[in-house]
Each structure stands twice: as C-alpha cells, then as structure tokens.
Amino acid sequence: MTGRDEVGKVRFFMKVVVARAYVRVIGAQREMSWIIGDTLLPFLTVCAYIYVYRAMKAPPEYTGFVVLGGVIMTFWVHMLWSMAMQLFWEKEMGNMARYLMAPLPRPALLLGMALGGIIMASSRAVIIYLACRYVFDIHFHFNEPWLALSVFLVTLAALYGMGMTLSSLFFIAGRGINHGLMAMHEPVFFVAGFYFPVRRLGMLTATAAAAIIPATLGLDALRQTMLNAHDTGLISARLELAILSVMSVVFVWASVLMIRKMEELGRKSGKLVLSEG
Amino acid sequence: MRALHWHRETASYADYADDEQTMTTFSIETRNLSRIFKLDRAARKESGRILTALDDLNLQIHPGELFGLLGPNGAGKTTSIRILCTLLLPTEGEAFIEGMDVVKDVWKVRRIINMVSGGETCGYGILNARENLRLFTELYGIPWRVAKPRIEYMLKVVGLEKFCGVRVNKLSTGLRQRLNFARGFTTDPKVLFLDEPTVGLDVHSARQIRSFIKEWVVDHPEKTILLTTHHMVEADELCDRVAIIDRGKVQVCDTPAALKKLVQKETALDLTIKGLDPLPDSLDELPGVQSLTTNRETDRQVTLVHALLTDPEAGGELIRVMTGNGRRLMGLETSQPTLEDVFVKLTGRSLVDNNVDAAERDK
Numbered sequence: 001m002t003g004r005d006e007v008g009k010v011r012f013f014m015k016v017v018v019a020r021a022y023v024r025v026i027g028a029q030r031e032m033s034w035i036i037g038d039t040l041l042p043f044l045t046v047c048a049y050i051y052v053y054r055a056m057k058a059p060p061e062y063t064g065f066v067v068l069g070g071v072i073m074t075f076w077v078h079m080l081w082s083m084a085m086q087l088f089w090e091k092e093m094g095n096m097a098r099y100l101m102a103p104l105p106r107p108a109l110l111l112g113m114a115l116g117g118i119i120m121a122s123s124r125a126v127i128i129y130l131a132c133r134y135v136f137d138i139h140f141h142f143n144e145p146w147l148a149l150s151v152f153l154v155t156l157a158a159l160y161g162m163g164m165t166l167s168s169l170f171f172i173a174g175r176g177i178n179h180g181l182m183a184m185h186e187p188v189f190f191v192a193g194f195y196f197p198v199r200r201l202g203m204l205t206a207t208a209a210a211a212i213i214p215a216t217l218g219l220d221a222l223r224q225t226m227l228n229a230h231d232t233g234l235i236s237a238r239l240e241l242a243i244l245s246v247m248s249v250v251f252v253w254a255s256v257l258m259i260r261k262m263e264e265l266g267r268k269s270g271k272l273v274l275s276e277g
Numbered sequence: 278m279r280a281l282h283w284h285r286e287t288a289s290y291a292d293y294a295d296d297e298q299t300m301t302t303f304s305i306e307t308r309n310l311s312r313i314f315k316l317d318r319a320a321r322k323e324s325g326r327i328l329t330a331l332d333d334l335n336l337q338i339h340p341g342e343l344f345g346l347l348g349p350n351g352a353g354k355t356t357s358i359r360i361l362c363t364l365l366l367p368t369e370g371e372a373f374i375e376g377m378d379v380v381k382d383v384w385k386v387r388r389i390i391n392m393v394s395g396g397e398t399c400g401y402g403i404l405n406a407r408e409n410l411r412l413f414t415e416l417y418g419i420p421w422r423v424a425k426p427r428i429e430y431m432l433k434v435v436g437l438e439k440f441c442g443v444r445v446n447k448l449s450t451g452l453r454q455r456l457n458f459a460r461g462f463t464t465d466p467k468v469l470f471l472d473e474p475t476v477g478l479d480v481h482s483a484r485q486i487r488s489f490i491k492e493w494v495v496d497h498p499e500k501t502i503l504l505t506t507h508h509m510v511e512a513d514e515l516c517d518r519v520a521i522i523d524r525g526k527v528q529v530c531d532t533p534a535a536l537k538k539l540v541q542k543e544t545a546l547d548l549t550i551k552g553l554d555p556l557p558d559s560l561d562e563l564p565g566v567q568s569l570t571t572n573r574e575t576d577r578q579v580t581l582v583h584a585l586l587t588d589p590e591a592g593g594e595l596i597r598v599m600t601g602n603g604r605r606l607m608g609l610e611t612s613q614p615t616l617e618d619v620f621v622k623l624t625g626r627s628l629v630d631n632n633v634d635a636a637e638r639d640k
C-alpha cells in the first residue's frame with residue numbers, strides 16, 4: 001500500500017462522512033416539523049416541570065437541573081430515533097441496498113449519520129438552553145468552561161456511539177423493534193411488556209441499562225460543571241468525563257464490528273439486507 | 278493474443294487482438310450458481326423448508342453486450358442480480374464480474390458496478406433530485422466536477438430537469454422511480470444491472486426509458502448491461518442476447534432472432550374478440566394448437582388472443598370454437614412468433630399472468 005493510496009482512502013472516508021452528515025444538517029433546516037418536534041416539544045416539557053417545581057417552591061437550583069435534564073432528554077430521544085433506528089429507516093426508504101452495494105467504508109456511513117445527528121441535536125440543545133436561560137432567568141456558572149464543553153461533547157459521543165452500535169442490532173431485529181422502542185419512551189409499558197414480544201425484552205433491558213449510563217453520567221457531570229452542584233454529584237466530573245471517553249471509544253469500536261457482522265449475516269440469509277419482495 | 282469481441286451492430290462475434298487483460302474474460306460469468314432460501318415459519322407450511330431460487334445457473338456475458346434475462350415472476354432474476362451485486366451470497370457455484378470473484382473480490386467488484394431496480398425508489402425526501410444524485414456519486418468517491426455534468430445529463434434524460442430543485446418528497450412515485458433509474462448511470466459503471474427497469478411505469482415513460490437504454494449502449498460500446506424483464510417485447514427490442522430462465526435455470530440462450538427461429542415452423546395468430554368473458558377451457562386441447570395466451574383489455578372491452586399453431590389448418594377450428602356462444606371476432610392477423618411463444622414452447626407455461634393489463638403488453 002503506497003502512501004498515496006492511504007491518503008486517497010482517508011479522503012474518501014471523510015467524503016462519505018460529510019456527504020451523509022450533510023443530509024441531516026440540511027434536512028434539519030428545511031423541515032419545519034422537525035424543528036418543532038426537536039425544539040418546541042422538549043422546551044414545553046421543560047417549562048411544565050419548571051412551573052411544577054416553582055409551584056412546589058422547590059429550591060431555585062432545581063430549575064437548572066430540569067433544563068439540563070431536558071437537553072439530555074432531547075439527545076436521548078433523538079439518538080434512539082435517528083441513530084439507533086437509522087439503518088432500519090434506510091432500508092424502508094430503499095437506501096440500504098444502495099449503500100451496501102457501493103464501495104464505501106461502512107464505518108464512514110455510521111459516523112456520518114452520528115455526526116449529522118450530533119450537529120443537529122446540539123443546535124437544538126443550544127436553542128432550548130437559551131430559551132430557558134432567558135425565559136426563566138436561570139443562571140449557569142461556567143467556572144470551568146473547557147471541562148463543561150468536554151463533558152458536553154464526550155457525552156454526545158458516548159450516546160451516539162451507542163446509537164451506532166444499536167443501529168446494526170435494531171436492523172437485524174427488524175420491524176418488531178419499533179414497538180419496543182415506543183415502549184422505551186414509557187417505562188411502565190416497557191416493564192409490563194405491553195407492546196413487544198417478551199423475547200425482545202432481554203435485549204431491550206440490556207439496551208436500556210447501558211443507555212442509562214452515558215445519559216446519567218453526562219447529566220451528572222453537566223450539573224456539576226454548569227450549576228456548581230458538586231455536593232449532589234455522584235462522582236467527580238473529571239472521573240465521569242474519563243468513563244464517558246472510554247465508553248465512546250468502546251461503542252464506536254463495537255459499532256464497526258456490529259455493522260460488519262450485520263452485513264455478513266444479511267448476505268448469508270438474504271433476509272436482513274434485502275427487502276422481502 | 279486473440280479474443281472474442283462482440284459486435285452489437287452485426288450481432289456477431291469477431292476476432293480481435295488486444296492485450297492480455299481482456300482476453301477471454303467475460304464481463305459477467307456465473308458457473309453453476311445456486312441459491313437456496315430457508316423459509317421462515319409462516320411460509321414453510323405451504324412449500325417445504327427450503328426454496329431453490331437459483332439452480333445451477335450458467336451465464337457468459339461479453340464486454341459490451343446488452344444481455345437480457347427473461348423469465349416469469351419468481352424465476353430467479355432478482356436473486357441472480359443480487360448475487361452479482363454482492364448483496365447476497367450464493368449457496369453454491371461462482372460468479373465473476375470482469376474476472377473478479379463476487380465473493381472474494383467484493384470491494385473491487387463494487388467499484389465498477391451499479392444496479393437499478395425498476396419498482397424501487399431511493400434517496401431522501403428532504404433533498405432535491407440533484408442533491409440525491411450527488412450523494413450517491415459521493416459514495417463512489419466521484420469528485421463533484423466529474424459527477425456534475427453526468428447528473429445534469431441524466432436529469433435531462435429522465436425528464437427531471439424541471440423538478441431538479443424540488444424536494445423529492447414532493448415528487449410523484451413515477452418521478453422518484455425515474456430518479457432511481459438515473460442514479461444507476463451517474464457513477465458511470467463498467468457493468469450495470471437493470472432489474473425490470475420499466476416495471477410500474479406508464480407506457481410512455483417505459484418507452485422513453487427503453488430508447489434511452491438503446492442510445493446509451495451505442496454511446497458506450499465498452500459497457501455491459503444485464504437487464505432482467507418478464508416483458509418479452511422489452512427483451513426482444515433491447516437485448517443483443519437473451520437467456521430465458523425459469524425456476525432458477527437457463528432454458529435457452531441466444532439472440533432474440535435465433536430464439537424466435539425455434540418456433541419458426543409454427544404459425545402465430547393474433548385474434549381480437551369482443552367482450553371480456555372467459556374463453557372455453559377446451560381451446561387448449563384443440564389438435565394443432567400449441568399454446569394460447571390471452572390478454573384482457575378492459576378499456577377497449579376486448580380480449581386479445583395470441584395463438585401458436587403447429588398446424589395452420591387448425592386456425593379455422595380455433596376461430597369456430599372461439600366465436601361460439603355469442604362471442605364476436607373483431608380482428609384476425611397472422612403475426613411473427615414472439616419470445617413468449619419460445620417460452621411457452623420450452624416450459625409449457627405462459628410468461629406473464631393471463632390478465633395483465635394492456636400497458637404491460639405495450640403493443
């Protein structure tokens with residue numbers, strides 16, 4: 001392999017990442033209903049909680065907690081629907097066969113989806129944050145701005161890394177997972193196993209458990225770094241940052257293995273990659 | 278070194294000298310290609326545990342050929358294409374694209390192929406037609422300056438230039454199908470697979486697509502196209518050579534003209550009967566009648582019958598039986614035998630379901 005080939009490969013990889021991320025970013029600007037779904041609804045939820053807390057005369061820091069919680073919540077839902085479910089949607093749209101037939105590096109595709117998702121979700125989060133900041137006059141402290149920023153970005157990386165891994169799993173699971181995901185939004189139904197066959201429960205429980213870790217750690221670290229809530233924190237923000245960094249790397253690595261496995265299984269069985277037609 | 282080279286215009290092979298690379302390499306070759314599907318629980322009850330979609334399929338397609346796979350639904354056309362496109366693994370046998378193994382050299386193969394499946398659409402509703410095509414060329418690492426003129430050209434060809442700035446989710450399914458068709462050509466593949474490219478299109482669009490394919494192969498004599506269809510007119514009109522496949526096997530493979538010679542001794546009759554009533558069952562058993570295919574044209578309220586007679590004398594009796602019971606004969610012509618007749622002769626079955634609409638037949 002000559003050095004020139006390597007440069008060419010890296011370029012191609014980046015090109016695919018950018019091409020796929022572009023769809024997300026441009027889509028986010030064009031589609032009004034996405035903006036409402038991604039920004040207005042989480043904002044209203046956050047508002048509702050803030051009013052409840054204020055009515056209960058809860059200490060003022062709580063409203064800050066709720067805002068951060070709302071932001072993380074946005075990421076969480078967004079990651080599930082537009083990253084973990086993405087390969088499944090791609091198949092429904094008829095794109096999966098096009099992608100798999102093309103000579104593109106598979107991880108670049110996942111990374112492009114994740115990057116687009118992160119850019120889009122971050123812009124939404126900033127809007128929600130600013131809205132809450134000015135509507136409710138909540139004061140955040142940035143004593144350690146770089147730490148706060150790192151925590152924010154690494155939390156996103158861990159969440160979306162998880163989404164990248166889940167996307168291949170959900171793709172294999174197929175249509176049934178849809179109902180499972182709905183249920184994950186409503187924990188009661190989820191535990192009761194209302195919407196989905198019980199045999200999917202194992203995987204979903206594991207998913208839910210794993211998912212709680214980056215979201216929880218990220219949220220906790222953000223509260224510590226942005227609201228000075230060190231005394232209520234689980235562990236130190238720096239340690240949380242370290243754990244989240246390791247998780248990101250592991251998830252991204254796992255996603256590369258998973259998509260390879262998924263493609264292999266699909267080509268063998270003829271059922272996973274291809275529509276049943 | 279000498280190699281066979283296919284001449285489209287004369288539909289013949291000629292020897293020519295070339296470097297070793299192209300020598301004796303087929304553009305597409307399959308050797309005893311087989312594929313079995315394990316059926317899921319629901320489907321199993323009816324038809325056993327496994328389904329043989331391809332059964333020792335052998336094809337040898339030359340560079341520059343426009344080759345047709347003609348066969349009824351379920352013959353294994355899509356399965357063959359999926360294997361050749363690296364989307365599906367064969368259960369047994371081998372397949373090569375430009376001498377490269379579709380299982381072992383997947384990445385090399387993927388660089389030089391593309392595929393369009395007629396009934397399908399793809400892309401993102403949020404992007405416009407041009408952006409979608411650009412995205413798909415980027416997946417092949419094609420720089421924009423190279424892709425742009427091709428994309429503009431293809432948008433024009435499929436009649437999307439007026440809509441190229443419109444978001445795809447605002448386009449009709451027909452237009453999205455055309456966009457998908459255009460996509461196949463924008464990566465300038467060495468080998469292109471067209472899986473029933475005109476399926477679901479209206480007669481006019483289907484004709485446009487066919488004439489574009491014809492032009493394209495003339496402009497790109499070095500490119501190979503494998504086209505599948507269950508539409509005999511399409512195979513006849515477009516293809517240099519046709520393999521008729523049924524139940525996963527090649528029944529016969531030759532130029533359309535040579536194939537039709539297989540039914541040269543027979544006489545073909547086209548009859549137009551008023552009304553849409555079913556014809557008597559006994560027709561098939563008339564002596565001297567080899568096969569009958571009927572087509573109901575609902576808009577004209579007529580039934581078109583294509584009959585292949587081993588004995589021309591049988592025509593009189595056929596008409597007599599057919600026009601009994603108040604049915605009226607509105608037209609009668611002797612016609613050239615078709616690839617459909619070849620298929621029926623070989624398999625004893627009809628290529629298309631009997632009541633396919635007139636658009637499908639496109640005469």
Ligand SMILES: Nc1ncnc2c1ncn2[C@@H]1O[C@H](COP(=O)(O)OP(=O)(O)O)[C@@H](O)[C@H]1O
Nearest residue numbers: 270271314330349350351352353354355356357
């Ligand atoms: N993924 C699959 N799982 C099970 N059976 C399949 C699958 N794909 C195709 N088949 C079966 O294989 C046979 C050939 O199908 P196909 O290649 O799609 O035929 P054609 O394209 O000629 O209509 C059909 O009987 C079809 O039902």
Ligand SMILES: [Mg+2]
Nearest residue numbers: 354355356473
């Ligand atoms: Mg098919």
